Amino acid sequence: MVQRTMRRMVRVLSISAVGTALALAVAGCNNQTGFSGSVGNTPNGPKLSAYQILGDVGTPFTATVSDTRSSWTFQGNAPLGVVICNNILPARIVATKTNTSSNLLSVEIIIGAHVASLQSTTAPFGSVSVQVGGVLSTLASPADPDLRIFLSGPLNKRYVALVEDIDTGFIINARAPTLILFDNPNGKVDATFYGSQDFGTFTANMTLAGQVVATVMKGPNATIREP
Template identity: 70%
Template sequence: MSALGAAIAFSVAACNNQTGFSGSVGNTPNGPALASYDILGTIGTPFTATVSDARSSWTLQGVTPLSILIANNILPAAIVATKTTSNSNLLSVEVIHGNQVIDLQSTSAPFGTVSVQTGGIPSSIASPASPDLRIFVAGPAQQRYSALVEDITTGWVIDSRAPTLILFDNPDGKVDATFFGSHDFGSFTLNMTLNGAVVATVVHGPDATIREP
């Protein structure tokens, strides 16, 4: 895994009994690099989407741009996004792994639909995630950050831009995440939902930690 600078180096060290819920999460080695599912196009275009890996699925509504990552995902994985407007705004969905675009599809059709996948073609949409734990990084918009998201066994290193939706598939125990911004980053706006209910909200910067209660 490539280095993400001093901040992320600190975060990797911190995953050993420093940043976890209740003060300790044990030894959490890093998981493999995660793919990013980026929904782009005309800024502010509304959409609905279904994200699915081989084990779980999630449905959501949003506006472009939005980056989605699945922590602890099992390939193959796919995303289907549909515009909810009748205009000709562009809606694009791409899968990025490292610096490589794995798949890219776009539409400007009214109520157009696009789908992309990685790791093969899923045979069907998996059952809804249970538990359904999500972390939404609302801002600062378009500011790049690094993060460590972890359960009690594995930490996932993330390098992304807000807004970002992090989906944690089948967590082992409770989940926490520490986010790192640059010196002049401002404040993160974070919220964590569990099965649709908000369980934690944090506004802090340039670094911030959010934990499942």
């Protein structure tokens, strides 16, 4: 168990050193499963889409994000980062303000350190739509299973996370709040979050089909697992 944790820390910290300048960077890694206790030898995962919903702080919205296989609908307030693990491009996100204010709402798609697409609105109940990797003419069916991890805090502090199923692990370098979606996982999913020594307490929950199945409040590192 100690060796497995050390391997994870070394892998995550090495990638973190490369990615500290990124706003929201996602890359693959060789997987270490959280359930079998054995070291995997899987290839690196594909470069993933990351989404930033920005604008005036607190602006409420509803959004749907979709790749070619699955879609997810959620509500929130700006700012919010969204990452789909294991997604297949093209991908698209549609976000709509849910109030009559003239507040700014912006949505951007990031691939690595590159902003691939950006759109903004200040209109009451204004809507924005951006996509990457080609044209996704219709949204996919709702994800099944619909597994989500929402990291609500600590706000605006950078962290690194390893999110994995039994086949593939993905590194996320981000700031909370972050919504992590795992598309079509093979087996159960776990996520380990790493912060600096004075990071504070991670607050996260995992939902499956809309039901909370795991929660964690711990720092500077924390792990959440699908039961």
